[in-house]
Amino acid sequence: MNHQSRRAETTPIPTDVDARRDPVVELDDLSVAFGSGSDEVEVVRGVSLRIERGQRVGLVGESGSGKSVTARAIMQLLPAPGRVSSGRVLIEGAVASPRGARRWRGTTVAMITQDPLSSLNPLVRIGAQMTEMLRHHRGLSRAQARAQALELLEAVGIPDPPRTFRQFPSVLSGGMRQRVALAIAISCRPRLLIADEPTTALDVTIQAQVLDLLEAMSAESESAVLLISHDLGVVANFCDTIVVMYAGRVVETGTTDQILDETAHPYTLALLASVPSMGGDLPERLASIPGSPPAPGVVTPGCPFAPRCPIAQDRCSREAPALVGPPGRSVACHAFGDASWPRPVSVGGAP
Amino acid sequence: MIGWVARRFAQMVLVVFGVVTLAFVFAYLVPANPARMVAGPQASPQAVASIARQLGLDRSVWSQYLSFLGRLLHGNLGVSFVLQGRTVASEIATALPYTAALALGGVLWEIVLGIPVGVIAAYRPRSVIDRVATFGALLGLSAPPFWLGLMLIYFLAYKVSLFPINGVGHPLIWYLILPSFTLGVGGAAFYSRMVRTTVRQVLRSPFIEFARLKGMPERTILGRHVIRHALLPVVTMLGMDLGYFLGGVLIIESIFGIPGVGQLAYASIATIDIPMITGTVMVAAVFMVLMNFIVDVTYTLIDPRVRLRRGR
Numbered sequence: 001m002n003h004q005s006r007r008a009e010t011t012p013i014p015t016d017v018d019a020r021r022d023p024v025v026e027l028d029d030l031s032v033a034f035g036s037g038s039d040e041v042e043v044v045r046g047v048s049l050r051i052e053r054g055q056r057v058g059l060v061g062e063s064g065s066g067k068s069v070t071a072r073a074i075m076q077l078l079p080a081p082g083r084v085s086s087g088r089v090l091i092e093g094a095v096a097s098p099r100g101a102r103r104w105r106g107t108t109v110a111m112i113t114q115d116p117l118s119s120l121n122p123l124v125r126i127g128a129q130m131t132e133m134l135r136h137h138r139g140l141s142r143a144q145a146r147a148q149a150l151e152l153l154e155a156v157g158i159p160d161p162p163r164t165f166r167q168f169p170s171v172l173s174g175g176m177r178q179r180v181a182l183a184i185a186i187s188c189r190p191r192l193l194i195a196d197e198p199t200t201a202l203d204v205t206i207q208a209q210v211l212d213l214l215e216a217m218s219a220e221s222e223s224a225v226l227l228i229s230h231d232l233g234v235v236a237n238f239c240d241t242i243v244v245m246y247a248g249r250v251v252e253t254g255t256t257d258q259i260l261d262e263t264a265h266p267y268t269l270a271l272l273a274s275v276p277s278m279g280g281d282l283p284e285r286l287a288s289i290p291g292s293p294p295a296p297g298v299v300t301p302g303c304p305f306a307p308r309c310p311i312a313q314d315r316c317s318r319e320a321p322a323l324v325g326p327p328g329r330s331v332a333c334h335a336f337g338d339a340s341w342p343r344p345v346s347v348g349g350a351p
Numbered sequence: 352m353i354g355w356v357a358r359r360f361a362q363m364v365l366v367v368f369g370v371v372t373l374a375f376v377f378a379y380l381v382p383a384n385p386a387r388m389v390a391g392p393q394a395s396p397q398a399v400a401s402i403a404r405q406l407g408l409d410r411s412v413w414s415q416y417l418s419f420l421g422r423l424l425h426g427n428l429g430v431s432f433v434l435q436g437r438t439v440a441s442e443i444a445t446a447l448p449y450t451a452a453l454a455l456g457g458v459l460w461e462i463v464l465g466i467p468v469g470v471i472a473a474y475r476p477r478s479v480i481d482r483v484a485t486f487g488a489l490l491g492l493s494a495p496p497f498w499l500g501l502m503l504i505y506f507l508a509y510k511v512s513l514f515p516i517n518g519v520g521h522p523l524i525w526y527l528i529l530p531s532f533t534l535g536v537g538g539a540a541f542y543s544r545m546v547r548t549t550v551r552q553v554l555r556s557p558f559i560e561f562a563r564l565k566g567m568p569e570r571t572i573l574g575r576h577v578i579r580h581a582l583l584p585v586v587t588m589l590g591m592d593l594g595y596f597l598g599g600v601l602i603i604e605s606i607f608g609i610p611g612v613g614q615l616a617y618a619s620i621a622t623i624d625i626p627m628i629t630g631t632v633m634v635a636a637v638f639m640v641l642m643n644f645i646v647d648v649t650y651t652l653i654d655p656r657v658r659l660r661r662g663r
Contacts, residue, residue: 077563106566119561123579123654132575133565168655184565 023090024192024224025051025074025109030087032066032073034296041297042085043069045248050327051192051224058235058256059228060271061245062293067228068114070245071194074226075111076101092191107137110190110223114197116178120169126153127165130184137188152183155220156213175206182213186221193223199234211238232268233275236260241328244268247294247304250323252331264331267305303334311335359647363640367633374632375419378625379412385623389432406432419629428633429626433619439630442615446599447634450611452523453603454596456531457538458589464539466585469546470573476551484543491540500533500606517608530607534600538592545588546581553580579653586649594642598635 032044044066051057059067072078074089076098089096091104113119120129130152131145140148146165153161156179169177178198185193195214199207215238218225229235235242235256242259244252244267252265263269273287291308294300302317303309309316315334323332386403387394394402403409407418422429428439472484507529508516519526553559554577562572599613612631619627651657 075564077560102566102568104566106564110566111564113557113561113564115557118557121558121562121576122656124575128575132567132571136567136571170656181561184561 022092023050023052024092025049025226026090026093027070027074028088028090030070030073030089031085032069032078032082033085034081034083036081040085042299043082043248043296044073046087047245047248047250048087049243049250051226053191054222054224055241056218056225056227056239058239058242059226059245060230060232060235060242062230064247064293064296065245066248067230067245068196071111071196071226071228074194075105075109077105106133106190107188108190109192109194110185110188111194111196112178112181112185112198115201116174116181116198117201119181120177122168122170124168125165126167126169126172126180129169130165130180130187133184134187148187149183152187153180156180156183156217157209158183174202175210178202178206178210179213182210182217186217186223189221190223192226193218193221194226194228196228197230198227200229207234214238231275232271244271248296249304249332250330251305251333253323253325254329258329264336265305265333266309266311266335270308270310303332359644363644366640367636370636371423371629371633372416374629375416375625378623378628381623383623384408385432385625388622388624419626428630431619431624431627433622433624433627439626442627443612443630443634446610446612446615449519449523449609450599450604450613451597453527453531453534453600453609453611454593456524456527457534457596457600457603458593460532460535461538461542461589461592464535465542466546466581468539469543470550470577470581472543473547473550473554474573481547484547488540488543491536494536496533496537497602497606499536500530500603503529503533504606519609526607527609530603530609533606534596534603538588542585542588545584549581549584550577553577583650583653586653587646590642590646590649591639594639597638597642599631 027047027049030044030047030049031042033040033042035041047066047070049057049070059070061067069078069082072082073084074091074096076089076096078084091108094100096104120126127146127149130149131140131142134140134145134148135142138145150161150165153164158164158176158179164172164176164180169180172180178201182198193214198214199210202210211234214225214227217223225239227235227238232242236259240256242252242254242256243250244259244265246267252259252263252268254262254264259268260272263272267289270287270289274289289308294304294307300306300317302315302319303312303321306312306316313334319334321332321334321336323330324336325331384399384403386399386406386408389406390399390402400409407415419429428443431437431439431442434442468484468487472481475481503514504516508514514529515526559572559576562576563569597612599611599616601613601617603609604611604613605617612634615627616631616635618624619631
């Protein structure tokens, strides 16, 4: 409880990207596998990631690329047969484990999930679902927790907080429920808020509102954000750093500007091409990436993207490219640096 | 809500009326003369006729039925044919406390055995506890009550004198432990399986994941988020069981010698004691209908998504 009040007093961190900041969460060569023995399927392979205080990191990739599993590995809440098969997760410098998670889960690192329609318990009043967390983590009295919850509901733009406090989730719309979920997630002022596809289940107009709210709330509580999405457009608007995953591996990292302007990986390029731009003329059809990602656990000796890659060479199906580049700007592609690579790319410059 | 209750009460009265009428009709369809049963096998035809006249059996069925309904509307269940001068109401009032205590005991066993075992098994699937619970449930479901009751009496009352063998006495609870266990064990087995399934399902739901993401301790998650969902189907079944038990479960009452409503009903059927038959049947019907009503109301208290409306 003490560190909570101290945290609230800390001065806002500078937004200067170059400033060296404390990492809130670090992933160190993290792999996640489901099953064991010959049935073992590795769905996340050697992911390293560093999220600093106040940073906004986007994790992008197709469904099945391991984004959500990575998030649950951070929370130490992998679904049943899943386990961290190698590597580790560091929360504020300490190695995270499922047993020790009660010290930081919900307080230092919080998370909202994809489906706001089902992430609230239909049989429990909104108020109880908010106050239980405040009372448990911050030791507030019933009245204090209620006051705090009403404030939070107000902050996330719920029109009549006292009324909503008494209501059950079923009477709220999807957007309202996601607001409530967000209010719950930030109620203990987490240092990192993981948002796993927070807008996917919502209408397009509501999506923008929720993203704005996510931005406002994370700024207000000085939380770093890890935004997970299949939509590069959403991530590019929101995040300052982007991590692109494909088939359980990180294939490219960089600042948003680097990813957009100096795209290094053909997969990222293909993702970008499939995002409709707001300004220009609409193409006849949106570009799509031919083929489909490999099934989870299918390990080929080469680059997992090679079968779908427009510039794949012989080498790509034989050996897997390593992720190269300084921290913050890296890419896993053989073609990278070759004369055949069609785009002006700089890797190794200032991150 | 008030409209719903009014409508529901009208339905309940209708159902009870229907059941009682059927019981009345069936009692008259039996090819035996109630007056002969009362008079005894050696009685002369004149004596039988005289008794029939006394009991009103010489009148037409319609006239008997109408006077029966007339009495019923005044809350009068009539006088026993067989037990001289004893009213049906007083007989039922004597028997009902035993049946009620037995029924509550049975339901209590269902709750204290069924729900915790189901929850524990759901939290530790395929563990030793789960396997033992599965096996126990199979036994509980397949053991016939008359066999189980006799086994319990033989081993726990006769071989080892832990419990009384038969009948009722003081304190009553002592005499009801074995009977109520026998009564409730089947339901307990069933509930443990049902609760296990529901809890397993609920534990996989997104709101449980979210509660865990919130950092809530597992105990709180169980108490606040899981149990309510697990109780929804149990409440329905418990209500129905209680309604059924309160009508008197003959097999348990006769094995353990409990003078409850079940035995009363059985004895009255054996002697074609028509007022007593309709009276005991009516008691059973009233409890069944009433418990159904209570279940529906309880449901709305647990699940806010269920609303009582007219026409449901």
